[in-house]
Amino acid sequence: MVAIPQERSALARFNGRDVLGRLWSHFLLRRIAKALFTVFFVSTLIFFLVRLLPGSPVEVLIAQLTGEYGYSYEMAANQARSLFAIDPNQPLFLQYIDYLRNLMRGDLGQSLLSPGVPVTAIILKYLPWTLFSVGLGLLLAFAGGVVLGMVMAYRRNSALDHLLSIAASLFYSVPSYLFGIMVIVFFGIRMGLLPIADMRGTLSSGQQVELSVAFIKDALFHAALPIVTYALTGLGAWMLLMKSSTIAALEEDFVTAARARGLPERRIAILYVGRNAILPLFTQLTISIGFIVGGSFLVEPIFQYQGIGYTLFKAIQSRDYPLLQGIFLMITISVVVTNLIADLLYSRLDPRIRRPGRSD
Amino acid sequence: MAQTTATRGGERREAEGGSTVASASHRSPAASRGVGWGQVFVRFLRHDKIGAAAFVVFGFFVFLALFGPLLTSTDKVTDLSQLYSQPSRDHILGTDYAGHDIFTQIVRGTRSVMVVGALAAAMSTVLAVTLGALSALAGGPLDSGVLLITDVVLTIPYIVFLGVLATFVKLDSPILLALIIAAVSWPTLLRAVRAQVLSLKEREYVEAARVLDLGTAHILFREVLPNMTSYIVINFVIAMTGAIYGQIILYFFGLVPLSGDNWGLMIQFAFTKGAIYFTNSLWYIMSPIVAICLLQLSLVLISRSLEEIFNPRLREG
Numbered sequence: 001m002v003a004i005p006q007e008r009s010a011l012a013r014f015n016g017r018d019v020l021g022r023l024w025s026h027f028l029l030r031r032i033a034k035a036l037f038t039v040f041f042v043s044t045l046i047f048f049l050v051r052l053l054p055g056s057p058v059e060v061l062i063a064q065l066t067g068e069y070g071y072s073y074e075m076a077a078n079q080a081r082s083l084f085a086i087d088p089n090q091p092l093f094l095q096y097i098d099y100l101r102n103l104m105r106g107d108l109g110q111s112l113l114s115p116g117v118p119v120t121a122i123i124l125k126y127l128p129w130t131l132f133s134v135g136l137g138l139l140l141a142f143a144g145g146v147v148l149g150m151v152m153a154y155r156r157n158s159a160l161d162h163l164l165s166i167a168a169s170l171f172y173s174v175p176s177y178l179f180g181i182m183v184i185v186f187f188g189i190r191m192g193l194l195p196i197a198d199m200r201g202t203l204s205s206g207q208q209v210e211l212s213v214a215f216i217k218d219a220l221f222h223a224a225l226p227i228v229t230y231a232l233t234g235l236g237a238w239m240l241l242m243k244s245s246t247i248a249a250l251e252e253d254f255v256t257a258a259r260a261r262g263l264p265e266r267r268i269a270i271l272y273v274g275r276n277a278i279l280p281l282f283t284q285l286t287i288s289i290g291f292i293v294g295g296s297f298l299v300e301p302i303f304q305y306q307g308i309g310y311t312l313f314k315a316i317q318s319r320d321y322p323l324l325q326g327i328f329l330m331i332t333i334s335v336v337v338t339n340l341i342a343d344l345l346y347s348r349l350d351p352r353i354r355r356p357g358r359s360d
Numbered sequence: 361m362a363q364t365t366a367t368r369g370g371e372r373r374e375a376e377g378g379s380t381v382a383s384a385s386h387r388s389p390a391a392s393r394g395v396g397w398g399q400v401f402v403r404f405l406r407h408d409k410i411g412a413a414a415f416v417v418f419g420f421f422v423f424l425a426l427f428g429p430l431l432t433s434t435d436k437v438t439d440l441s442q443l444y445s446q447p448s449r450d451h452i453l454g455t456d457y458a459g460h461d462i463f464t465q466i467v468r469g470t471r472s473v474m475v476v477g478a479l480a481a482a483m484s485t486v487l488a489v490t491l492g493a494l495s496a497l498a499g500g501p502l503d504s505g506v507l508l509i510t511d512v513v514l515t516i517p518y519i520v521f522l523g524v525l526a527t528f529v530k531l532d533s534p535i536l537l538a539l540i541i542a543a544v545s546w547p548t549l550l551r552a553v554r555a556q557v558l559s560l561k562e563r564e565y566v567e568a569a570r571v572l573d574l575g576t577a578h579i580l581f582r583e584v585l586p587n588m589t590s591y592i593v594i595n596f597v598i599a600m601t602g603a604i605y606g607q608i609i610l611y612f613f614g615l616v617p618l619s620g621d622n623w624g625l626m627i628q629f630a631f632t633k634g635a636i637y638f639t640n641s642l643w644y645i646m647s648p649i650v651a652i653c654l655l656q657l658s659l660v661l662i663s664r665s666l667e668e669i670f671n672p673r674l675r676e677g
Contacts, residue, residue, distance in 0.1 A: 034508070034511065034512075037508070037512065038511075038512045038515050038516075041509075041512045042512075042516060049525075049528050050528075057528075173653075173656065173657065173660065174653065175605060177609075177612065178649050178652070178653070181627070181631070181645065181649065182646075182649070184637075185642065185645055185646070188637075189637060189638070196637075290514075290515060290516070290517045290518070291517065291518070293517050293520070294517030294518055294519035294520045294521075295519065297517070297519050297520050297523060298519060298609065298612070302631075312520065312523070313613065316523050316524070316526075316527050316613060316615065317613070317614060319527060321527070324524055324527060325524070328520060328521075328524045331517060331520050332515070332516050332517075335515060335516070335517060336515060339515065
């Protein structure tokens, strides 16, 4: 929500519009306001989807409870209220305020399929696995793409460059879920190289969550296939981006000057070329995070990896509305927060963008 | 006869305000030089072998979409003696979990994939072009508002948004399916269109139209849009690849009623029937995947060729 500028506006009214303008031009504040607005927008969208669409889930549930289970309307409405964290008897606007207030307290309602289990608890149980696998996959793709992209730029038009370019385009064009299916079909089944059945789930049965080598090994074993999928399908884009970015950086005057000063080529590559070439990639990082998190929604069911994507897949298939709207909101919040972090990181790395007037 | 066609074309141009490809050719520089896009196109494809191949592949899929359902039989014959059979003369691509011919399913599935893809791409293109161009021309609060909403929708993971949205709607018609895909896929295109219009806005002929006070509608439909038709066409092709992936995803999740023929449905069945875990079902699972990849690859290559055809400067680089 645009909470911050509005609050500030009340404070700043007697100071005139320019204070407001200066606050708005502040990079950090603008970013935070936008992030809050995004979360607000998504929660509002969810509310109206649930409430206003014909045959809305709330009405369907009430009808089901009164019709099939012989509940009185009163009881059914109460049940619906606790499940959706929405009171269907109140006027729409009050329902909306109520819903937002519940959200603030972290009350997302209860799962329809397992009544009594709060949605928040389910999310907290599964989200860490997804963040772990998606984060590691993204990191590997980014690091690998940066190194290989630089190699491609330095060895431009060599056989290696052409080979890597083709590989990058190929990985780039295959969507992650099809890649996942192919991994299972070829490596798991046809060649029998991977113990697909054992790799399902997030941990082997009996393995406790603890800080030990055995736990980390087991977690990595189960997450390996999703991580490799995220890493390889993401790698191509980073390689191609880093290549063009490095080629641009190689032509900069400061690189020529560094060469003229006789600096060792290795030092130039890392400190002069690499550091500058990597900057534009950070803006792509923000887009990529949302993309890869969305991808987990397809990749996790394929490998039967029980993270938030798998849970969402199940929730969608069984139309468990409170759970799926909670997960949807949670995924949006995670993406918004990581975007914010990436933006802040970027503004630390490249002070030029903090200047007002150059927003995006 | 020629006279009537010309008039009708002219009328259409008036009615739709230059948002179609046909009308743009009247204003394109190539046409004014007496060379039609057709000739440019043919001449170009002689040099661009990959692009030509992509057009041929795409043309083949269009042919399947148009005539496939007429050439194959509707009834699926369940043949339990032929489960997951390997390719043979009777079954070019083998059979599936119930002995149905896979090749027939691929052929029959082409139409719905293409129709929904094209419809969704058309819807999101129309929305993105009108809204993007208007907001760029108008500027001010409208522009900031549109941009803000666009950014917000862009932040939400596309696939998750699509999946969640689809649970609230009963997707029993191709139009609804296309609509829901379009509803989540317009933002990227809108940003692209807006950026393009912002740069076109500063050109002399737009300035001139503004000085003459010809009105926003005139400037938008007669000056700005006809000059970015090529750009819109390319983005339409790209939007179509997105829409095709989108519908495959919706089918894969089982969010679309499981009837009819569609490649996504084939993958969904292969997945739920456990076909991906069988050693002899390779043809069943890989056929739709290869078909999707081929179609997508041809579209991506076509968009690249179009870019080079419309923008000759790229050819030298």
